[in-house]
Amino acid sequence: MRIGELAERTGTTVRMLRYYDQQGLLTPQRTESRYRVYDESDVERVRSVRCLIGAGLNVRLARLVLAHAFDQDVELPEDEAGCVPLLRLLDEELTSVDARIEQLTRTKDHLSRLVVDVTRIMREKVGPELAADCRPQEVGKAG
Incomplete structure (x- = not known):
């Protein structure tokens, strides 16, 4: 192609x-x-x-x-033939990926709690039927 x-x-x-x-x-x-x-x-x-x-x-x-x-x-390029710089780079990248995963997990947990809280508030204010209509369909289950 x-x-x-x-x-x-x-x-x-x-x-x-x-x-x-x-x-x-x-x-x-x-x-x-x-x-x-x-x-x-x-x-x-x-x-x-x-x-x-x-x-x-x-x-x-x-x-x-x-x-x-x-x-x-x-x-490997000649400057990395000993592998030490490459291993350090890979290890640093792995540490960075782990940190991003932890941050995304925390963000997801906060968003999930927010969805639960807003859903509860909406049910109290407008009733369960209208609260269900206000919730976007794309939002995943809180948990």
Whole structure:
């Protein structure tokens, strides 16, 4: 498939796919006229790239994680050949992800309690039937 189709199937832009290619996150085949050509496995790879970057990993770490996840040999730059800087970076990133998860969990707990409290107040003020009509359908169960 061509770059436009991959962009459409993955919900990203052609420009972003070119950037991923430049950064070594994607390695498309090339036609004789130098057009990028992608296969089905690239759809999942782009989704993985977007997930990793969306989770806060920088491009360098995302490239290493992807190489490992897709069973490719991980090639370290010479300055990281001893692995100590890489291990430190990965450990710091893991600590950062854990902190974000804890913060999101606290936020979710606060929101869940708020939904319960507002639902209770609405029931007291307007009655259970009207309170149910006021609650957005997308709101998850409190708990």
